Amino acid sequence: MTEKGLAGRGLIVAAFLAGVVLLAGGLIFLCAAVDNAARLPVALVLFLLGGVLVAWAGVLVARAGQLSPEVLDDRITSLADAQDAEVTLPQVVSALNVPDDAARAALARLEAKGLCHQERRGDRTIYVFPGLKESKVLRRCSYCGNEYSVREPLHKCPNCGGTLEIVKT
Numbered sequence: 001m002t003e004k005g006l007a008g009r010g011l012i013v014a015a016f017l018a019g020v021v022l023l024a025g026g027l028i029f030l031c032a033a034v035d036n037a038a039r040l041p042v043a044l045v046l047f048l049l050g051g052v053l054v055a056w057a058g059v060l061v062a063r064a065g066q067l068s069p070e071v072l073d074d075r076i077t078s079l080a081d082a083q084d085a086e087v088t089l090p091q092v093v094s095a096l097n098v099p100d101d102a103a104r105a106a107l108a109r110l111e112a113k114g115l116c117h118q119e120r121r122g123d124r125t126i127y128v129f130p131g132l133k134e135s136k137v138l139r140r141c142s143y144c145g146n147e148y149s150v151r152e153p154l155h156k157c158p159n160c161g162g163t164l165e166i167v168k169t
Helices: 003-032 037-066 069-082 089-096 100-112
Strands: 086-088 117-121 124-128 137-141 147-149 164-168
Touching: 003 037, 037 069, 069 086, 069 089, 069 100, 086 089, 089 100, 100 124
Parallel strands: none
Antiparallel strands: 086 124, 117 124, 137 147, 137 164
16 A cells, blocks of 8 residues: 555544544533523534544545456446447546556556557547457358348358358457
């Protein structure tokens, strides 16, 4: 884990704990406001500050969860499935709302696992997920090239009488 990650987690934990302490103080002051109404504004301010800190820490934890390697890999794979098994880096960054470096690292991990590979098309780099591409099995005549469904029990081409071969497209 990097030093930035450790410092970030420490800050999140500190903000969460400070928020809990402020919320507890707000609850104490709210109970004390029963006898002295002047304590009510203090209780409300403590509740507000504590709530903001706890909410902020929660949002940061949720964001860190979305950027974890396993979750990001799954989200990119789902995006590729929706995009006909091809994505670009800008698509990943914009569709998943992740930083550029996190998207690059996730795509590199997916490429290292063999789940995708890069293709250059003009000036763009496309990440292709071959396991997500639809494939179709057909019977094709080796002579005339006509194609027939594999559901039909044919062994010879009805058009020319040639041999039908099973091909995957």
